[in-house]
Amino acid sequence: MEYIKIFFINTALLITLAYLANLVFKHTISHASEQTKQAAWIIMAIFAGWLSSFFGYRLDDNVIFDLRYVPLIISAIAYPQPLLLILIGVSTGLLRFTFGINAAAGAGMINLSILGLICAALSPWIRRSPVSMIAKGLVVVLTVNFFNAVNIIIFGVIPFYEYVSKIMPITFPAGMALSILFALIARDFHLEHRRMLEIEQVNALLSEQTNELHKNKIILEERAKQLMLASQYKSEFLANMSHELRTPLNGIINLSELIAENDDSIDREEIQSYGSLIHRSGKDLLLLINDILDLSKVEAGKLEIVHEEVNVSELPAMLFEQFDVVAKQRGLDFTIKLEEGLPETMVSDPQRMQQILRNLLSNAFKFTHKGGVSLTVRREKRRQGAREGFWIVWEVKDTGIGIAKDKHLSIFEAFQQADGTISRQYGGTGLGLSISRDLARLIGGFITLQSQEGKGSAFSLYLPAAGQDKA
Structure with a gap:
């Protein structure tokens, strides 16, 4: 036992x-x-x-x-x-x-x-x-x-x-x-x-x-907020567009009606003035329509890009001729500077480059009341994502109203501006920067922004300088 x-x-x-x-x-x-x-x-x-x-x-x-x-x-x-x-x-x-x-x-x-x-x-x-x-x-x-x-x-x-x-x-x-x-x-x-x-x-x-549901709830709330904002921006865009389209259209209709009803009481100089106003209104109307068409082409992936040699010094000279008149009319300084070390030519789409730079310069002059606007072209080595190399930088700098920091991303979205009511004072559809950003991506570059409210802005268009490193 x-x-x-x-x-x-x-x-x-x-x-x-x-x-x-x-x-x-x-x-x-x-x-x-x-x-x-x-x-x-x-x-x-x-x-x-x-x-x-x-x-x-x-x-x-x-x-x-x-x-x-x-x-x-x-x-x-x-x-x-x-x-x-x-x-x-x-x-x-x-x-x-x-x-x-x-x-x-x-x-x-x-x-x-x-x-x-x-x-x-x-x-x-x-x-x-x-x-x-x-x-x-x-x-x-x-x-x-x-x-x-x-x-x-x-x-x-x-x-x-x-x-x-x-x-x-x-x-x-x-x-x-x-x-x-x-x-x-x-x-x-x-x-x-x-x-x-x-x-x-x-x-x-x-x-x-539970955490996943909470995250999804936050995402859904954010998307609902974005949809609401998108709806608001599109409503503002339609209101702005109706104003932007009506102004030149009314001018064309009214002035052409005056010319058609000419009873020999209007002299030749006045008719020429009316014709000049009709021509200017038609150009403004064409620019608006082109902006809308360009945006739709970019979003549909049907915008054609042509790569050819672009003269680096010739393009700034053309832009100077175009905007020097605007600068003098508004009493602003306009300077163009080409820094040392630039190649003579680069490969890109000259039409789209001009379109981007015209948009950036137009905005700079539109929102600048005193001081001036400058275009500086330089060569810079920079890493962008996985790519590191030399870039040709086209920097448009102004002394205008500037952009609040929390609006630096949203202004590049279609139908959006830094201030929803800004178009009432300055005009425009809010499509220029969105089109410029998309065009820059299509030609292999990108746009950066440095700005402070009340102290001006600097938009820089970076385009690759591949094959030009020996210059």
Whole structure:
């Protein structure tokens, strides 16, 4: 009966240790890496085997009967990995020497090492077999208990007849029963742990879905806001367009009507003046229509780009001739500067370059009341995205009203201006910068903006100078 008492004490100790280990696992390493969890399991299993020996039944000064192999059984079911099981078996066997170095300790070390190898041999079957976990556990319990008895018979220091007739009839069934009992209790711990993990995973998934819904809500709100703003900008655009279109159209209709009703009371000079006004109104109307057509072509991807050599010094001269008159009419300074190191020519679309620079210069003169406007052409090395190289920079700088920092991006969008009411004072459709930005992209460049409200603006058109690095 002493064997059974000690085995029950061993089982109680192992259950207590498993319960404490479960608590420690929940509150310390439950979120640790898999390697950390395995290391903790190995340490706990080896310590549990040593604890069983410490409270085992001492037949004499050297021989100890205990359930030190039970942690190995549980390890084979929980972590069926050969190296891990061999490590637990050999380490538990070596700890037997802490109770004395003798023949019985050597037999105990050999016994646990062999049991570790047997569990390692069973581990591939445990991982791959389709049978239930209960069936696998029963096979492991029976196998380990059987070979434990066989090893004691072969390597043990107890005489064969005494062990087989007096000890084994008690220890073998008791060990089997208590191993099964502990395995069932450990299985409950394992199931509880798995349920906790599933709950944590479900909570994490719900939290992730909640965050995703919150992000989607923010995105939808932002899109709704953008749609509302787009609707507002288009409404403003239509109002501005109706004004911009009506003004030249009314002028053309009224003046042409006066000429048609000429009853010789209007002299030739007055007719020429009317004709000049009709011509100017027609040009303004054509510019508006061209802006709208260009925007629609760009958005539809049907705008044709022609690459040819462009004279770098000739284009600024043409722009100077065109805008010098505007500068003198408005009492503004207009200067053009070509810095040193520029190539003579570059490859681009001259028509689109002129269109972009005309838009930028027109805006500069439109929003500048005093001071002046300048066009500077220079060569600059710059990284843009993954591309680094030399660029030809066309910088249009003015001393006008400037642009608020929070409007630096929005003014490049179609139908938008820095101020929704700005067109009432200055005119325009709000399409010029949007078209210029898209045209710059189509010819391989980009536009940057530096501006401060009340202190003027600087728009820079960057165009690639590929093949001109020797200049």
